[in-house]
Amino acid sequence: MEKFETKIGVLLRDDLAMWQRLNVTAFLVSGIAGTHPEVIGEPYEDADGRRYLPMFRQPVMVFEGSKEFMRTAHERTLGRGIEHSVFTQDLFATGNDHDNRAAVKAVRTAELDLVGIAVYGPKNAVDKTLKGATKHH
Template sequence: MRDLLTPPFDTKIAVLVRDDLEAWQRLNVTAFLVSGVTAAHPELVGDAYADADGQTYLPLLGRPVLVFEGDAATVTTAHGRALRRGTALAVYTKDMFATGHDADNRGAVARVATTDLDLVGLALHAPKNAVDRILKGARLHP
């Protein structure tokens, strides 16, 4: 069996955030979305870390996360492409900025039809070529 945490990687973890968000919002959305990918793919998490003194630290994802940006249309288009391909993804909507906890976040998404979601970000883990096609038009975040 191939080690999923050793290059070369045949899949990609990618986050796409809207380019009109404030810096704190981009960081917050990215963190939330990566947690979704991590929860769905625990096999991508490496072992715990330890420093030379034996102090231990939490494990991290064992592969890079690419962060992209795009305008609202780019995020919406990528969302539609992912759904048409049957690619599992995490989403973050503008309404979620006004909530206070996980249940409220899920409620904010549940109240809105798929095509009406005001998406500010999404994340996915899929084969490299599929991610490239889904995120076509987005650019790497500076």
């Protein structure tokens, strides 16, 4: 099994409905895939030669935590300078990328009502950032 020097981690607020957890995870990791081409593997191909899109080349670890822990983890990402994407409660009421960005822009950092963050960086830094979260089940 390949060892990775980096880690992709997603932290979801523990009071989200299942559909929200899945939706938030998909949106959050798209930011990592879109800005870090090195995390994407080669395209897939089945025995009939049919090709499929590539996926992350390393595992994506998904965790959950309370609303308070979301704030703590976000502060840790900011303090450590770890790249991350955010999903706020307000984004459930928007329907497009323009409105999503406007909804985040309208709120000060400390007041963001975070329901999810995705982090990408050195394994040790990501582990320290998410320390205290539980693995999503």
